Amino acid sequence: MLRVESWPAYTGGLPLDDLHFESFDLAETEDFLTEAYTAMRIGGRGQPTRTQVDRRWLGPVSLDSLAFSFDMDFTVLPLNKVPVGQVHSGHIETRFGQVRDVLAPGDVALITPPDTAYSGQVSKAVYHATMLDPDQLDRVASPGDTGAHVKLTGHRPVSRAAGNQLGAFIGYLRERVRMNPEISSSQLVTSTAAMHLAAVVLATFPTNAQLEPTAADRGGPKAALLRRAIAYIDESAQTDISIVDIAKQVNMTPRGVQYMFRRELDCTPMEYVRRVRLEHAHRELVSSNPDTTSVSQIATRWGFAHRGRFARHYRQAYGKSPQQTLHG
Incomplete structure (x- = not known):
């Protein structure tokens, strides 16, 4: 039975703690990933089994950089986050519902819906995962059905141009906003950035x-x-x-x-x-x-x-x- 871990809640006050993790031990890696994301099981093939994860917070948005030197199988419970993946090297195979897909270098995609368990394999991959709460989508739009929540209905961008625009905006958040302490410590700046990210995500994926x-x-x-x-x-x-x-x-x-x-x-x-x-x-x-x-x-x-x-x-x-x- 997988145990369920909860993400730290962002309340708009002090910033959440950044994370750095590095290990060659699969059991240690599984424990960390469960603590940092959600309950999961992993298995690895190939040597060395090196994992590196860095997380930086920008208000309610987490900006994660992940690198796996081996082929890692995974089975993961729902993240309860909107996770946008950007693959830089290697491949990520992901399976959820009826979806079977492989994310390759240059791809920008939704890794999995927030409320859906998923599985797959990370194949010697280096990638970014940018994650925001689903309720951020409700802050910038309303659903077609009264009483419902805004959701993404597809995991691939509606066009290559839309995916490129989202990737460029995330790059701006990572390289310009987050790296400037004066800017990234402003609650008004970070909340505005999160809303802009949510709006760009809605413009990028089917919804x-x-x-x-x-x-x-x-x-x-x-x-x-x-x-x-x-x-x-x-x-x-x-x-x-x-x-x-x-x-x-x-x-x-x-x-x-x-x-x-x-x-x-x-x-x-x-x-x-x-x-x-x-x-x-x-x-x-x-x-x-x-x-x-x-x-x-x-x-x-x-x-x-x-x-x-x-x-x-x-x-x-x-x-x-x-x-x-x-x-x-």
């Missing part, structure tokens, strides 16, 4: 999410609802808000809110959130002392992880660089 507005979403006057949505955003700009949070405030569906903002303001709700945060950052730049405050600190405080994009958005809005504003 039950209702991504296009319906006739009900398009119909009826929306001026009062738009004012309420804007007021909520203005009051909550420095908090971890999503399109689903905005929709709940005005008793609309996320896709209805999306359509309303597009029609009335020619932007998405989250683009409007960015505008409001940019305005707050501008006010801080105007009022701050450049001897004690940096552009980077202010940008991070308002959820901007990419300095170049922050500067570009700022210049478009205010006609000069944030550095010029800070230094008067």
Whole structure:
């Protein structure tokens, strides 16, 4: 009987601990993988049986790097995570439900659905596994069926371009955001990054999410609802808000809110959130002392992880660089 281990819960407070593991012992490796992921059984062929695993946290998202020098068979209980795999060398054979697939170098794919046990073989593979909670998908979209949860309905990208875009975004999170301590320690930055990742995942894989507005979403006057949505955003700009949070405030569906903002303001709700945060950052730049405050600190405080994009958005809005504003 496999014992079930639970992932540490991310509560939005202190960051979870990073992990590093390296071993040539299969029993030790199985114990670690069970502790770090979920209950599983493994077996190995070939020598040496070296396993290396590194985990870095970016808010609620785990960024794992795994390397196996041997062929490892595995049987795994459900992860209860959305696991996106990127294979760099070797192969991963995965089996769940009616699916039988082999992930090769360059592939970006869902390793397994969150609620499904799976098995297979890792063949001398080096790969990344980027994992987020399934409820992150519910924060950025709504399902077609009332009362259901947003789910991925396929494990391969809808197109090569979509897979490449997801791979590039994950690379940005790993190499630019996570590696900068000032940025990765900001709860607003990490929560925003997790929402963006969830949105890109939904755009990459087949899903039950209702991504296009319906006739009900398009119909009826929306001026009062738009004012309420804007007021909520203005009051909550420095908090971890999503399109689903905005929709709940005005008793609309996320896709209805999306359509309303597009029609009335020619932007998405989250683009409007960015505008409001940019305005707050501008006010801080105007009022701050450049001897004690940096552009980077202010940008991070308002959820901007990419300095170049922050500067570009700022210049478009205010006609000069944030550095010029800070230094008067």
